[in-house]
Amino acid sequence: MPPPLILASSSPRRLMLLKQIGIVPDQVVSPDIDETPLRDESPRLYAVRMARTKAAAVRSADHLVLAADTVVAAGRRILPKAETESEVRACLTLLSGRRHRVLTAIILTAPDGRSTERVVESAVTFNRLTDDQIGRYIATGEGEGKAGGYAINGHAASFIRFLSGSHSGVVGLPLFETAQLLRGHDWQVP
Secondary structure, three states: OOEEEEEEEOOOHHHHHHOOOOOOOOOEEEEOOOOOOOOOHHHHHHHHHHHHHHHHHHOOOOOOEEEEEEEEEEOOOOEEEOOHHHHHHHHHHHHHOEEEEEEEEEEEEEEOOOOEEEEEEEEEEEEEOOOOHHHHHHHOOOOEEEOOOOOOOOOOHHHHHEOOOOHHHHHHHHHHHHHHHOOOOOOOOO
Protein backbone atom coordinates (compact mmCIF):
# COMPACT_ATOMS: atom_id res chain seq x y z
CA MET A 1 0.00 0.00 0.00
CA PRO A 2 1.30 3.44 -0.86
CA PRO A 3 1.32 6.04 1.92
CA PRO A 4 -1.76 8.27 2.19
CA LEU A 5 -1.65 11.61 0.37
CA ILE A 6 -1.85 15.19 1.61
CA LEU A 7 -2.50 17.95 -0.91
CA ALA A 8 -0.66 21.03 0.37
CA SER A 9 -2.83 23.63 -1.30
CA SER A 10 -5.72 26.00 -0.73
CA SER A 11 -6.65 25.87 -4.43
CA PRO A 12 -9.99 24.25 -5.20
CA ARG A 13 -8.80 23.91 -8.82
CA ARG A 14 -5.96 21.58 -7.80
CA LEU A 15 -8.35 19.37 -5.88
CA MET A 16 -10.71 19.34 -8.88
CA LEU A 17 -7.85 18.43 -11.23
CA LEU A 18 -6.72 15.53 -9.03
CA LYS A 19 -10.30 14.21 -8.95
CA GLN A 20 -10.33 14.42 -12.76
CA ILE A 21 -7.67 11.66 -12.84
CA GLY A 22 -9.23 9.64 -10.04
CA ILE A 23 -7.07 10.88 -7.14
CA VAL A 24 -8.74 11.96 -3.91
CA PRO A 25 -6.23 13.12 -1.29
CA ASP A 26 -6.65 11.82 2.25
CA GLN A 27 -6.18 15.36 3.53
CA VAL A 28 -6.07 18.88 2.12
CA VAL A 29 -3.93 21.29 4.13
CA SER A 30 -3.55 24.94 3.26
CA PRO A 31 0.06 25.94 3.97
CA ASP A 32 0.51 29.30 5.65
CA ILE A 33 3.60 30.75 3.95
CA ASP A 34 4.94 34.09 2.77
CA GLU A 35 4.52 34.18 -1.02
CA THR A 36 6.48 37.38 -1.62
CA PRO A 37 8.96 37.02 -4.51
CA LEU A 38 12.59 37.72 -3.68
CA ARG A 39 14.31 40.65 -5.32
CA ASP A 40 15.38 39.72 -8.89
CA GLU A 41 14.00 36.17 -8.47
CA SER A 42 13.22 34.53 -11.81
CA PRO A 43 9.71 33.16 -12.36
CA ARG A 44 11.02 29.55 -12.54
CA LEU A 45 13.04 29.82 -9.31
CA TYR A 46 10.11 31.50 -7.57
CA ALA A 47 7.69 28.72 -8.57
CA VAL A 48 10.12 26.03 -7.37
CA ARG A 49 10.81 27.84 -4.10
CA MET A 50 7.08 28.27 -3.40
CA ALA A 51 6.30 24.58 -4.11
CA ARG A 52 9.19 23.47 -1.87
CA THR A 53 8.14 25.87 0.89
CA LYS A 54 4.54 24.63 0.78
CA ALA A 55 5.71 21.00 0.96
CA ALA A 56 8.03 21.76 3.88
CA ALA A 57 5.26 23.61 5.76
CA VAL A 58 3.04 20.52 5.56
CA ARG A 59 5.72 17.81 5.94
CA SER A 60 4.39 14.56 7.36
CA ALA A 61 6.08 11.49 8.87
CA ASP A 62 3.50 9.10 7.41
CA HIS A 63 1.96 10.79 4.34
CA LEU A 64 3.09 11.73 0.87
CA VAL A 65 2.83 15.51 0.45
CA LEU A 66 1.96 16.99 -2.93
CA ALA A 67 2.58 20.72 -3.33
CA ALA A 68 2.50 22.99 -6.36
CA ASP A 69 2.80 26.61 -7.34
CA THR A 70 1.74 28.30 -10.56
CA VAL A 71 3.36 31.50 -11.83
CA VAL A 72 2.27 33.65 -14.75
CA ALA A 73 5.26 35.47 -16.22
CA ALA A 74 5.58 38.22 -18.80
CA GLY A 75 9.28 38.06 -19.61
CA ARG A 76 11.06 38.02 -16.23
CA ARG A 77 8.15 39.77 -14.56
CA ILE A 78 6.08 37.67 -12.13
CA LEU A 79 2.44 38.68 -12.36
CA PRO A 80 0.57 38.77 -9.06
CA LYS A 81 -2.27 36.62 -7.88
CA ALA A 82 -4.79 39.34 -8.68
CA GLU A 83 -6.85 40.20 -5.59
CA THR A 84 -8.74 43.25 -6.82
CA GLU A 85 -10.51 44.39 -9.97
CA SER A 86 -7.72 46.88 -10.65
CA GLU A 87 -5.08 44.13 -10.40
CA VAL A 88 -7.09 41.94 -12.79
CA ARG A 89 -7.34 44.89 -15.21
CA ALA A 90 -3.59 45.57 -14.99
CA CYS A 91 -2.74 41.91 -15.65
CA LEU A 92 -5.11 41.56 -18.61
CA THR A 93 -3.95 44.86 -20.10
CA LEU A 94 -0.34 43.66 -19.90
CA LEU A 95 -1.16 40.22 -21.38
CA SER A 96 -3.42 41.59 -24.15
CA GLY A 97 -2.09 40.66 -27.59
CA ARG A 98 1.09 39.05 -26.33
CA ARG A 99 2.61 35.72 -25.42
CA HIS A 100 3.37 34.88 -21.80
CA ARG A 101 4.60 31.86 -19.87
CA VAL A 102 2.84 29.86 -17.20
CA LEU A 103 5.15 27.80 -14.99
CA THR A 104 3.85 25.24 -12.54
CA ALA A 105 6.29 23.60 -10.14
CA ILE A 106 5.15 20.39 -8.45
CA ILE A 107 6.89 18.51 -5.67
CA LEU A 108 6.04 15.20 -4.06
CA THR A 109 7.69 14.52 -0.71
CA ALA A 110 7.70 11.03 0.82
CA PRO A 111 7.57 10.23 4.55
CA ASP A 112 11.25 9.21 4.43
CA GLY A 113 12.19 12.70 3.21
CA ARG A 114 12.80 11.79 -0.45
CA SER A 115 11.29 14.27 -2.86
CA THR A 116 10.81 14.54 -6.58
CA GLU A 117 9.86 17.64 -8.48
CA ARG A 118 9.02 18.86 -11.93
CA VAL A 119 8.53 22.27 -13.52
CA VAL A 120 6.13 22.42 -16.43
CA GLU A 121 6.27 25.50 -18.65
CA SER A 122 3.52 26.45 -21.05
CA ALA A 123 3.30 29.30 -23.55
CA VAL A 124 0.00 31.14 -23.83
CA THR A 125 -0.91 33.91 -26.27
CA PHE A 126 -3.86 36.20 -25.68
CA ASN A 127 -5.78 37.86 -28.46
CA ARG A 128 -5.70 41.65 -28.35
CA LEU A 129 -8.37 42.58 -25.80
CA THR A 130 -10.61 45.62 -25.95
CA ASP A 131 -11.39 47.67 -22.85
CA ASP A 132 -14.97 46.37 -23.12
CA GLN A 133 -13.80 42.73 -23.13
CA ILE A 134 -11.60 43.36 -20.11
CA GLY A 135 -14.47 45.11 -18.31
CA ARG A 136 -16.89 42.26 -19.02
CA TYR A 137 -14.36 39.71 -17.79
CA ILE A 138 -13.72 41.70 -14.60
CA ALA A 139 -17.48 41.78 -13.99
CA THR A 140 -17.53 37.96 -13.81
CA GLY A 141 -15.21 38.09 -10.76
CA GLU A 142 -13.44 35.06 -12.18
CA GLY A 143 -9.97 36.64 -12.39
CA GLU A 144 -9.74 37.55 -8.70
CA GLY A 145 -7.51 35.22 -6.73
CA LYS A 146 -5.91 33.86 -9.91
CA ALA A 147 -2.27 34.11 -10.93
CA GLY A 148 -2.09 36.62 -13.77
CA GLY A 149 -5.71 37.66 -13.21
CA TYR A 150 -7.38 35.00 -15.34
CA ALA A 151 -8.69 31.44 -15.30
CA ILE A 152 -8.07 29.52 -18.52
CA ASN A 153 -10.77 27.03 -17.58
CA GLY A 154 -13.43 29.76 -17.51
CA HIS A 155 -14.49 32.76 -19.58
CA ALA A 156 -10.87 33.67 -20.32
CA ALA A 157 -10.65 30.60 -22.57
CA SER A 158 -12.14 32.85 -25.27
CA PHE A 159 -9.03 35.08 -25.05
CA ILE A 160 -6.54 32.29 -25.81
CA ARG A 161 -5.25 32.40 -29.36
CA PHE A 162 -2.42 29.90 -28.77
CA LEU A 163 -1.39 27.40 -26.12
CA SER A 164 1.68 25.20 -26.17
CA GLY A 165 2.29 22.96 -23.19
CA SER A 166 0.01 21.68 -20.47
CA HIS A 167 -3.55 23.00 -20.27
CA SER A 168 -3.94 21.49 -16.78
CA GLY A 169 -0.61 23.08 -15.83
CA VAL A 170 -2.02 26.48 -16.74
CA VAL A 171 -5.10 25.70 -14.62
CA GLY A 172 -2.76 24.91 -11.70
CA LEU A 173 -1.58 21.27 -11.72
CA PRO A 174 0.02 19.48 -14.69
CA LEU A 175 -1.80 16.15 -14.55
CA PHE A 176 0.55 14.01 -16.64
CA GLU A 177 3.59 14.92 -14.54
CA THR A 178 1.63 14.64 -11.28
CA ALA A 179 0.43 11.15 -12.22
CA GLN A 180 4.00 10.14 -13.08
CA LEU A 181 5.27 11.32 -9.68
CA LEU A 182 2.48 9.46 -7.87
CA ARG A 183 3.08 6.27 -9.88
CA GLY A 184 6.72 6.49 -8.80
CA HIS A 185 5.44 6.10 -5.23
CA ASP A 186 3.22 3.09 -6.04
CA TRP A 187 -0.02 5.05 -6.38
CA GLN A 188 -2.47 3.37 -8.74
CA VAL A 189 -3.42 6.22 -11.05
CA PRO A 190 -6.11 5.18 -13.57
